Amino acid sequence: MKRIAIDPITRLEGHGRIDIFLNDEGDVENTYLLIPELRGFERFSVGRPAEEMPRITNRICGVCPEAHHMASTKALDALFQVEPPSVTKKLRELFYSAFYVTDHTTHFFALGGPDFVLGPDAPAAQRNILGVVHKVGVEIGRQVIDTRMRNHHVIKMLGGRGVHPVAGLPGGWSKSITEEERHEIEQIARKNVDFALFSLKLFEDLVLGNPQYVELILSDTYVHRTYSMGMVDENNRVNFYDGLIRVVDLDGQEFVKYHPRDYGKHIAEHVEPWTYLKFPYLKQIGWKGFVDGKDSGVYCATPLSRLNAANGMATPHAREAYEKMYETLGSKRIGPDERYEPVHFRLATHWARLVELLYAAERMLELTIDPEITNPHVRAAVTATPTEGVGCVEAPRGTLTHHYWTDERGILTQVNLIVGTTNNYAPISMSIKKAAQTFIKKGSVITEGLLNRIEMAFRPYDPCMSCATHALPGEMPLDVAIYDAQGRLVDRVQRQG
Amino acid sequence: MKTLVLGLGNPILTDDGVGVRVAEAVRTALATRGNRSPKAENGSVGNDQSIQLAEEAGVVGLPGGVSAFELAAFRFSEVDIQEISVGGLALMEAMIGYECVILVDAFEHPDVPPGMVHRMTLDDLRRVSPTQHSASPHDASLVTALELGQRMGLPLPPRITIYAIGVENVTDFSERLTPSVAAAVPVVTAAVLAELGLDIES
Numbered sequence: 001m002k003r004i005a006i007d008p009i010t011r012l013e014g015h016g017r018i019d020i021f022l023n024d025e026g027d028v029e030n031t032y033l034l035i036p037e038l039r040g041f042e043r044f045s046v047g048r049p050a051e052e053m054p055r056i057t058n059r060i061c062g063v064c065p066e067a068h069h070m071a072s073t074k075a076l077d078a079l080f081q082v083e084p085p086s087v088t089k090k091l092r093e094l095f096y097s098a099f100y101v102t103d104h105t106t107h108f109f110a111l112g113g114p115d116f117v118l119g120p121d122a123p124a125a126q127r128n129i130l131g132v133v134h135k136v137g138v139e140i141g142r143q144v145i146d147t148r149m150r151n152h153h154v155i156k157m158l159g160g161r162g163v164h165p166v167a168g169l170p171g172g173w174s175k176s177i178t179e180e181e182r183h184e185i186e187q188i189a190r191k192n193v194d195f196a197l198f199s200l201k202l203f204e205d206l207v208l209g210n211p212q213y214v215e216l217i218l219s220d221t222y223v224h225r226t227y228s229m230g231m232v233d234e235n236n237r238v239n240f241y242d243g244l245i246r247v248v249d250l251d252g253q254e255f256v257k258y259h260p261r262d263y264g265k266h267i268a269e270h271v272e273p274w275t276y277l278k279f280p281y282l283k284q285i286g287w288k289g290f291v292d293g294k295d296s297g298v299y300c301a302t303p304l305s306r307l308n309a310a311n312g313m314a315t316p317h318a319r320e321a322y323e324k325m326y327e328t329l330g331s332k333r334i335g336p337d338e339r340y341e342p343v344h345f346r347l348a349t350h351w352a353r354l355v356e357l358l359y360a361a362e363r364m365l366e367l368t369i370d371p372e373i374t375n376p377h378v379r380a381a382v383t384a385t386p387t388e389g390v391g392c393v394e395a396p397r398g399t400l401t402h403h404y405w406t407d408e409r410g411i412l413t414q415v416n417l418i419v420g421t422t423n424n425y426a427p428i429s430m431s432i433k434k435a436a437q438t439f440i441k442k443g444s445v446i447t448e449g450l451l452n453r454i455e456m457a458f459r460p461y462d463p464c465m466s467c468a469t470h471a472l473p474g475e476m477p478l479d480v481a482i483y484d485a486q487g488r489l490v491d492r493v494q495r496q497g
Numbered sequence: 498m499k500t501l502v503l504g505l506g507n508p509i510l511t512d513d514g515v516g517v518r519v520a521e522a523v524r525t526a527l528a529t530r531g532n533r534s535p536k537a538e539n540g541s542v543g544n545d546q547s548i549q550l551a552e553e554a555g556v557v558g559l560p561g562g563v564s565a566f567e568l569a570a571f572r573f574s575e576v577d578i579q580e581i582s583v584g585g586l587a588l589m590e591a592m593i594g595y596e597c598v599i600l601v602d603a604f605e606h607p608d609v610p611p612g613m614v615h616r617m618t619l620d621d622l623r624r625v626s627p628t629q630h631s632a633s634p635h636d637a638s639l640v641t642a643l644e645l646g647q648r649m650g651l652p653l654p655p656r657i658t659i660y661a662i663g664v665e666n667v668t669d670f671s672e673r674l675t676p677s678v679a680a681a682v683p684v685v686t687a688a689v690l691a692e693l694g695l696d697i698e699s
Contacts (some may be wrong), residue, residue: 110637132643145645164582
């Protein structure tokens, strides 16, 4: 019998493709990030009972099924006009906080961190989590894996399944917890807080302690001044599970704060001929192109923008970490509530992600010691006739909105989703262009190091190209093509994951 | 040998769900025979028919020269089936505690027509991803994740077999496989059962 060798060029077409066009002088004229579109979700959903959506939408993406499950469950609350019991909201937020701890940990140690721990010019083969372990020690890797596994245990315990949760119901959550389970989760949450503090300390030691990295974070190449979006609680502090959507301008002034169900009044979508994906923008400002500034409707929805849009963090250690970040990056306190001026250094998103990691861990601990958390009454009766509902959470990659319409039987007639990465499509495209313009000059040879500098521009956003995340070989290859002013391909680097 | 059959993919994204369909079919087949291999139990080779079917159907990379002794190593006292849609670290974590993992997944490649099946080892996968560097926006590669797990001393399976199935459409939402990919499901199911030391109808 024969065995075949697989050619290493695979899954390139349409996946993570960046096209760079040069002008007559050989400098970068424009860049295009092409993200594959998954088609026909609305057609797939229409005609199905709405209550199936939390289990269907968590299949859209292998990266953050928990976020889709939660946004969908909240959309069902609105659709069936049912207010979940207080304990139910807390259980959902507890589940969601465990997910955040897992997701943010993975991003920092597997993706964002290696650029700083090993350096942006380190060989590609080392610039990954194995390289981090090699440099900082096996114990780091063990802590990352332990953190992921203990929180996956919580996700499974609360969500009913390890990967694709099933517990969300309109007005409810199918699982209450016993005192024994509560105690176990509390111990896990305490470990999470320690781990988050350790991660921030590591960031301070390895990144802030290195003047070259600080210079990199502060360099103009990775700066974009846009509006910032994020969900806030009743005190205008960061919240991932519930609240209003707040947008602040470049100087930190509140531009608008709206209920998630009103997203259509505030967000519109721009269409470009070269991509199926649309570019959301602030309706009141309008689309002015891929440009920074107060007159441009481009906004950002990331860990950094969430912190920018809020007055601060709701938990004590995260509050300290938040203040330290803004003070270190030179922000001034502004306004009657003395919040900080927004930070526009996009590489600082990695730092903001760690502040959020700490908040998620602390919030998890708060919820586990809440006396109500073991209340078994986790469902409210559904009696109203459904018509339309919007559910919204902060996914790790940005504000996630699900909007469903049904007939009187609860059968879906229309569906609209705005997923986290979509919010950031314009800013990601702008960041890639700026990095390409900085690093590619006339006669440039495209190298692995150059590719990484460009990747560093979009990595803070953690863009989700969902279908590329699980099919073999299990990674997103990157294809950079450079065209001259006549449209001829002059250089190309195809890199496997 | 504690074994995991892992169907990887999105069951509502047309051909992307082919791994999940195979896992479902293997589960059904095992349920009908009580998760045991009657022929293997009394010492005979129990998977000739399955291997033959897989061979005839053109599965590339089936184990050659399989001896009864080798097949005895494939007697599985406990087989779990899972269907998930994750990669990298989460995929590695799903394998912890198993001695053998059979992974079934979609494979998009210009030279691999829809429905064509490749049986691969981890070494083959390493060659597919030679730099072992993660360019994923979210995670590490499976190869990197497994190396990390090994460095951590996690109990990971020494034996990982991968069935990669050529696909036609992984961008449209649908629960239905395209015909040529659907035709591969019984073929790969038989091949997986053969790996487990089972005939397709025993």
